[in-house]
Amino acid sequence: MIVPITHFLILSAILFSIGVVGVLTRRNAIIIFMSIELMLNAVNVSFVALSKHLNSMDGQLFVFFIMTVAAAEAGVGLAIIIALYRRRASVNVDELNIMKW
Amino acid sequence: MEIILPQIDLKSIAPILVLSIAAILVLLIGLIPNKASKSLYYYVSFLGIVAAAILTIKQFDNNSVSFNGAYIVDNFSIFFNVVILACSALVILLSESYIKQEDINFGEYYCLIMFATVGMMIMTAGGNLLMIFLGLEVLSISLYILAGFKRDNEKSVEAALKYFILGAFITGFLLFGIVLVYGATGSFDLQEIASILKADGSKILTDPMLLLGMIFLIFGFGFKVATVPFHSWVPDVYEGAPTPITAFFAAGPKAAGFAIFFRVFLVSFKELDLHWVKILWILAVLTMTVGNLIAIKQNSVKRMLAYSSIAHAGYIIVALVACNNMAMASVLFYVVAYGLMNIGAFSIIILLGRKGEENTELEDYAGLGFKHPLLAIVMTIFLLSMAGIPPLAGFVGKFYIFSSAMKSGFVVLAVIGVINSVISVYYYLRVTVFMYMKKPNRDFGQLCFSPYLILVLLLTLWGTFQLGLFPSNLINIAERSILILQ
Numbered sequence: 001m002i003v004p005i006t007h008f009l010i011l012s013a014i015l016f017s018i019g020v021v022g023v024l025t026r027r028n029a030i031i032i033f034m035s036i037e038l039m040l041n042a043v044n045v046s047f048v049a050l051s052k053h054l055n056s057m058d059g060q061l062f063v064f065f066i067m068t069v070a071a072a073e074a075g076v077g078l079a080i081i082i083a084l085y086r087r088r089a090s091v092n093v094d095e096l097n098i099m100k101w
Numbered sequence: 102m103e104i105i106l107p108q109i110d111l112k113s114i115a116p117i118l119v120l121s122i123a124a125i126l127v128l129l130i131g132l133i134p135n136k137a138s139k140s141l142y143y144y145v146s147f148l149g150i151v152a153a154a155i156l157t158i159k160q161f162d163n164n165s166v167s168f169n170g171a172y173i174v175d176n177f178s179i180f181f182n183v184v185i186l187a188c189s190a191l192v193i194l195l196s197e198s199y200i201k202q203e204d205i206n207f208g209e210y211y212c213l214i215m216f217a218t219v220g221m222m223i224m225t226a227g228g229n230l231l232m233i234f235l236g237l238e239v240l241s242i243s244l245y246i247l248a249g250f251k252r253d254n255e256k257s258v259e260a261a262l263k264y265f266i267l268g269a270f271i272t273g274f275l276l277f278g279i280v281l282v283y284g285a286t287g288s289f290d291l292q293e294i295a296s297i298l299k300a301d302g303s304k305i306l307t308d309p310m311l312l313l314g315m316i317f318l319i320f321g322f323g324f325k326v327a328t329v330p331f332h333s334w335v336p337d338v339y340e341g342a343p344t345p346i347t348a349f350f351a352a353g354p355k356a357a358g359f360a361i362f363f364r365v366f367l368v369s370f371k372e373l374d375l376h377w378v379k380i381l382w383i384l385a386v387l388t389m390t391v392g393n394l395i396a397i398k399q400n401s402v403k404r405m406l407a408y409s410s411i412a413h414a415g416y417i418i419v420a421l422v423a424c425n426n427m428a429m430a431s432v433l434f435y436v437v438a439y440g441l442m443n444i445g446a447f448s449i450i451i452l453l454g455r456k457g458e459e460n461t462e463l464e465d466y467a468g469l470g471f472k473h474p475l476l477a478i479v480m481t482i483f484l485l486s487m488a489g490i491p492p493l494a495g496f497v498g499k500f501y502i503f504s505s506a507m508k509s510g511f512v513v514l515a516v517i518g519v520i521n522s523v524i525s526v527y528y529y530l531r532v533t534v535f536m537y538m539k540k541p542n543r544d545f546g547q548l549c550f551s552p553y554l555i556l557v558l559l560l561t562l563w564g565t566f567q568l569g570l571f572p573s574n575l576i577n578i579a580e581r582s583i584l585i586l587q
Contacts, residue, residue, distance in 0.1 A: 009284070016277060023270050032266055039273030046280045054287045057104070059280075062231055062289070066276060069238045073269055076245050080261045083252045093266070096259050099337045 008049030015042035029081050029091040033074075040070050110167035113160075113174045116153040116182065117219050123149025124215035131208035139206055146211035147193050150218070154186040157222075164585075170228045170290055178226040180582035181360040184437055185225070188352040189218045191444050191557050195451060196345040198551035202456050203343065205250055213250075214349065217243035221357035225364075230279045230289040233361050237275070237325065240354060241268050247349070248342040260341025267334045268324070275321025281314030294369040306372060315370055319380060322365070325358035326414045329387040339407035340461075344454060347403060348447035351410045352440035359417055359436060367424070367586050374424070381422045382514060388415030389521040396528045402450060403461040405528055406443070409487060412525060413439055419518050420502045423509040429586065431501035433579035438486075438494035438568050445561030446483040449476060452548055460543075466532060468541025473548070477536045479558060484529040486565050489522050494568035501576075 015038060022035025044063045051059025085091055111118065123145055130141050157179055164175045193214060200206045220239030227233040245268065249261025283289060285308045286297045298305060305311060324331040339347045366377055392412030399405040417435055420428040453460050453469075453476075470477040486493035489500075499522055506515040568575060 016273070019273065023266075029262065029266065033269070036266075036269045036273060039270075040276060043273065043276040043280050046277075046284065050280065050284045054284075056287065058231075058289060059283060062279075062283075065231060065235060069235070069242075069272075072238070072242055073272075076242050077265050077269065080245065080249055080258065080265050083249060083258050084262050087253075087255050087258055093262075096263060098256055098259055099340050 005049055005053045009046055012042045012046035012049070015039075015045065027092050027094050029084070029093055032093065033077055033081070037070060037074070040066055107169035107171070108167065110165065110172075113165050113167040113172060116156040116160075116186075117222055119156060120149055120153040120215055120219050120222070123152070124212045124219070127208045127212045127215070142206075142208050142211045143193070143197055146215055147190060149215060150186055150190045150193065153218075154183060154190070157182045157186065162581075166228065170292065171232050172223075173226050173228040175585040176582040177364070177585050178222075178360070180433055180579065181225040181356055181436075182222045184356050184440060185218060185221045185353050188349065188356070188440050188444065189214055191560070192345050192349040192352070194553040194557045195348060195444070195448050197553050198549055199343065199345050199451050199454075202454075202549070203251060204456075205343070210247070210250060213243045213247050217247065217349075218353065221353055224357045225360040227361070227364075228291055230282070230291070230365075233365070234275065234279060236357075237321075237361075238272070240357065241272070244268075244346075244350070244354065247346045248338050250343055250346065254341075256341040257343065258341075260338045263341075264334050264338045271321055271324040271331065274317045278314045278317025278321060281310050281317065283314075285311035285314060291365065291369045295371060298370070298372040312373075312376060315373060315377060316380065318365060319377070319384070322358055322362045323384065326355055326362065326417075327388075327411050328384050328414055328418060329391045329411065330384075332388070332392070332411050335411055336404050336407040339410070340401060340403050344403070344447055344451045344459065347407075348444045348451075351406070351443045351447070355410070355414065356436045356440060359421075359432060362421060363429070363432070363586065366421070367429075378422055378424070381418055382511070385415050385418040385422055385514065386517055388412065388418060389518060390415075393521050393524045393528075396525070399528070400463050401461050402463060402466065402532060403459070405463075405532070406446060409525065409528070410443070412521065413487070415521070416499060416502055416518060419506050419511075419514055422514060423502075423506040423511055425505055425509050426580070426583065427501065427508060428505035429583040430576055430579040431498065431505055433582060434501060434568070434572065434575055435498035437575060438498040438565070441561045441564040441568070442483045442486045442493075442495060445558060445565065446480065446487070448554055448557050448561070449480045449483070452476065452550070452554060453545070455546065463532065463535050465543060466535045467539035467543075468536070469545070470537040472541060472545050476548075477533075479562060480536065481533050482562065482565065484532055486569070488526045488529040490526075492566075492569045494565045494572075497569055497572040501572075 019035045019039035023032050026032050047059040047063050127142050127145050130138050160174050161179050166173050217240050220236045223236030227236055245265045248264050249258050251257035286294050327335045389412050392408050396405050396408035417432055420432045486495040489496045503515045503518050
């Protein structure tokens with residue numbers, strides 16, 4: 001039995017939405033960051049599925065680049081979170097309020 | 102499936118290679134345990150950028166497409182690359198005194214500016230969505246670090262985290278947009294998408310997948326150029342980042358963002374213009390109005406310039422909506438003019454700052470006109486140019502943009518733009534009022550006039566007048582640069 005393409009796309013859309021909701025509702029910088037990773041990986045699922053569906057390698061190629069970029073982003077992002085933790089001893093984004101309006 | 106390796110054409114990417122090598126060289130110089138090596142950073146990075154600019158200019162009218170259409174060297178990308186390189190060079194000149202004063206004189210600073218520049222050059226020259234995405238990420242990741250470069254300063258770290266979280270969040274949307282476009286058309290290549298959309302007309306054009314993908318792409322690009330629903334990072338990052346980096350934010354990445362906006366929407370999605378013109382129309386009105394209205398209330402000059410940069414993005418989007426030849430040329434003109442006056446204004450902010458205290462509140466500018474009349478005049482000229490007072494560069498840019506919008510029949514949009522431009526005069530002149538009509542309530546002390554800073558001021562001042570009085574030179578070059586997109 002072949003799983004139709006729409007199933008993959010719906011799965012990917014659901015994962016992406018979970019990521020978006022996570023970013024919007026969570027307050028811990030690290031959990032927000034994890035939700036963002038979930039969004040990127042949801043995109044990877046659709047890329048691979050579409051690549052198979054369209055019978056072209058381009059989509060799979062893109063996935064490798066997304067993974068590399070996500071890794072680089074993780075490196076920089078965690079470094080920034082650590083720098084913040086050293087100053088504040090907290091990674092709660094609600095406390096990021098020195099600058100307003 | 103057979104895989105054919107593309108031809109590797111090193112000549113076309115020579116500017117990027119030179120710049121990358123110079124950036125790595127700067128990192129290696131950091132290993133020399135000698136204090137004197139610190140000034141080398143500066144020279145190596147500046148020379149690297151100049152060399153890259155010379156190589157780029159040599160490619161003008163000598164166009165090529167390499168790496169299977171992934172990297173496009175045409176007059177359009179060359180124009181933007183030269184502008185971007187010029188901005189980076191000016192920012193490096195600005196940085197010298199600032200980063201010594203703030204004790205952040207590390208090689209990584211220059212290295213990251215150069216890698217950000219490489220990212221922008223890849224963006225403008227990218228011929229498919231993969232290259233554009235990669236360029237955007239090289240730029241963004243460098244900027245996340247640069248925004249938080251004063252890592253002992255709470256504001257700077259806060260700016261970096263805010264920028265990082267929002268930037269990564271929007272990257273997710275951009276990628277989702279790319280995957281939807283890929284799903285609908287089966288290709289990332291900008292030319293190929295255009296021909297697919299042209300070929301099978303009505304069926305694919307109403308595909309919700311394609312339309313949703315296009316909207317997500319607008320999210321992603323709109324974030325980079327700071328349009329209104331996606332602008333919330335701008336004021337905080339501009340305020341928290343080191344001031345030369347703020348100048349960089351306002352000039353380079355914005356230009357690159359508009360370059361990809363143009364290339365993607367005018368090349369790939371030309372057939373869909375009925376849809377995106379409407380979206381961008383709303384975006385332009387929101388961006389101009391919100392940017393200008395909030396700028397009125399700001400008491401920090403840095404934050405005021407941040408909101409004004411949002412408003413300026415709105416003016417440029419007006420031209421994108423109008424989308425005729427004159428409008429396209431006027432965008433290229435405006436990007437140059439805006440970059441010049443912005444870097445000029447920020448270099449004065451840098452001049453007035455001291456270690457630990459940035460002195461960016463409006464109150465800090467009180468009485469500048471009496472203590473340092475020359476500085477106050479120069480600042481006034483930059484602000485008037487941003488407000489669009491003739492005969493300065495900003496006026497000509499706005500004039501071209503609004504008249505091209507009228508020409509394409511977007512009269513309401515042009516009127517809203519002009520009203521906004523009038524509103525903006527208020528907050529630009531407010532700084533001037535403080536400089537000339539209030540008594541100084543602080544001691545300006547000894548300002549450190551570094552020769553490089555003076556050079557930047559003179560160059561930007563000359564450029565602001567030159568573009569204002571003799572705009573036709575640049576407009577001619579801009580018209581030659583956009584031929585490729587028609």
